[in-house]
Amino acid sequence: MLDITDRILAIRQYVDDGVAAAIEQLIREAPDTRLNRINPLAFALSHKLDERECVAAFLHATQLGLFELSWNVVCASCGGVLQACESLRAINQARYRCALCAVNCEPNLDESVEITFTVDHRVRKIEAHSPESLSLWPYVRQVFWSSGSDLPDDLSDVAREAVLDAVEVAPGERVVRQIQMSEGLAVLFDPVTHSSQSLEVTGAPSADPQQITVHIDDTRLQTAMHRLAPGVLNLVLENNTSRRVMPILWSVGEALKHMVERHIPVLTAKRLLTHQTFRDLYRTNVLDVNQRFKITNLTFLFTDLKGSTELYERIGDLAAFDLVRSHFQIAEEIVSRKGGAIVKTIGDAIMATFPNPVQGIAAALEIREAVNRLNRRNNRQELLLKIGIHSGPCLAVSMNDRQDYFGQTVNIASRVENIASPDAILVTSSSADDAEAHDFIRRQGAAPSSFLANLRGIDREIRVYSVPS
Structure with missing residues (x-):
């Protein structure tokens, strides 16, 4: 086994010590079956660790040569892996066919592409590195079925009935x-x-x-x-x-149906692409310029500073730059902590994504409060932040040598931020009507009002909720 001590020390610079220690123990002590196609969400649950921290730790460990990352196209019906790829760029079919279920599968980043991690063969050699040497049932369990299949390591007893x-x-x-x-x-x-x-x-x-x-x-x-x-x-x-x-x-029959319907949560490609650590470590070459992957629902958060040009004129370039930079640092830290990622900055504006609406709304409320604290500390209302949130389908694409998003959902989110004012966060009904998001807003004690908005370039009215300060 390759000495991993220094590499684990490097991981500790980025994540909680408990997470790094759990990964070190996994590499050194876990049986072979636990080191193939690791599901980081299941790993976090079994060790009572934070999911976001665990995903970040596995990503850093992959960069350090401890693990290999795999993008797996998975049948939504049986959980079988239809193709395992080293990169998203290698998923190049418009649809896949599951021969076991006799169904077609269109690769979308919400459900049908999962992310797993396998220990690097230079760190520790495991059976799955040589799948041709695996006997029948170990092969089926470790090579065919995905990390989201809730099946035991030894399939023989479970499969016997079917x-x-x-x-x-x-x-x-x-x-x-x-x-x-x-x-x-x-x-x-x-x-x-x-x-x-x-x-x-x-x-x-x-x-x-x-x-x-x-x-x-x-x-x-x-x-x-x-x-x-x-x-x-x-x-x-x-x-x-x-x-x-x-x-x-x-x-x-029922035995096979019961077997393949047992699923556990997985790290989806959608969730990985909205993880800040992934965007920081994998800035380019995630997607081929000709690829277009569907995401059925993603939450977009746009922010912009109102009157930033006047701010530079009023307090000077250096002071204004320091304030604006502080605003970016605040936003990036909160977005990352809430499970999202900054896609890009455009001037003084930010575009961020989140897997679900409640994470985006929680981040928006916290960003607004942090900016207000910064203003109070300076005894001046210098930073006036506008925030808009919208959820819906989109395409994951490659634009300007980086992974980006395209579609009407992105346009609407941007337009909603355009009509926002610093004294209220604007959230469209597609985000605010989500059950979890609705309950979260109510628990914050906010009393949002709604209105129908006419947005530039959008041919229909959009219901928007105003969440006041």
Whole structure:
């Protein structure tokens, strides 16, 4: 094992000591299965640590060569990993097909792309670094299913109720399996090639053995349904690939449904892109210039200083610059602490994103209070901050060599900030009507009023809530 002491010390510069200590213990003592496709949210929960701190720690550890970061396209139905990539740029298909579930999956950053971390092979060699050496069930658990699948490390007992047969077939090998088939549906799925065959068993039992021959190749095809009667099936499996394959005959029923529906929260690509540490460490090359990824809901916060030109004229460039810089530092610290990220600054304005509305509203209230304290400390109302918040769908894109966002949601959020005044935060109904955000505003003792706003360039009225100081 590579000596990791100095690298853990480096991580301690950025995160809580308890988080760094937990990661060090993980690397040194955890079994191999716990070091493959680590779910940082589950790690935080199991160690009673802050999620944001844990994500930051794993990101710094990745930069220091302790872990490898993976972007995994995941089937929303079964939780299977359809593609594992070293970067978001490598996800280049408009849609993916899950052969086990027979459903299509469009990569969106809210749900279908998860982020995991695997220990670097130079730090510690684990079984998953050589997946071809894993036996059938360890392979299925560690390579096919995602970090959001709530399954035990040892799948054999859990899977037994849902599996009719499972076998490893060497390259070029032909095997025959004799299986007793009962009425119902079954799917023959190979997790290596992601190919499948469907079987419908119905009608009167057959007295004679039936036979199906399956040629497994690398085309990831799902063929038409095979129909047969209950009784003995001679299943002929031919491996036409250069790899070992592991076809599993699943009985499609309650046992399989219960197994694949068990999910736990994961670090989504959307959440990672709105993490300040990620934006700081991965400033460029996150997306290819031609890529467009959908996000179904993201919260945008825009701020701007009112009268900043007059401020420079009134108190001088140096004093004004120090004040404006203090405002940026305040905003960045609060946005990061509330789980968001600064996307960019435009003059004296800020554009930030958050995974959900309540985080954006909480950050806005705290930023406003911090700026008010700064004004009181200077005994002058020099910084007059306008804030607007809006949530909705958007596209994650690459613009000007950085990861950015595009769409009408961004435009509306910017326009809402334009009509805001320093004495109230403006929040659109798409953010304020979120149940968690609504409860949060109520707990703050605020009594927002609402109105219909006509925003420049928007052809419909937008309901906006004014949250007063």
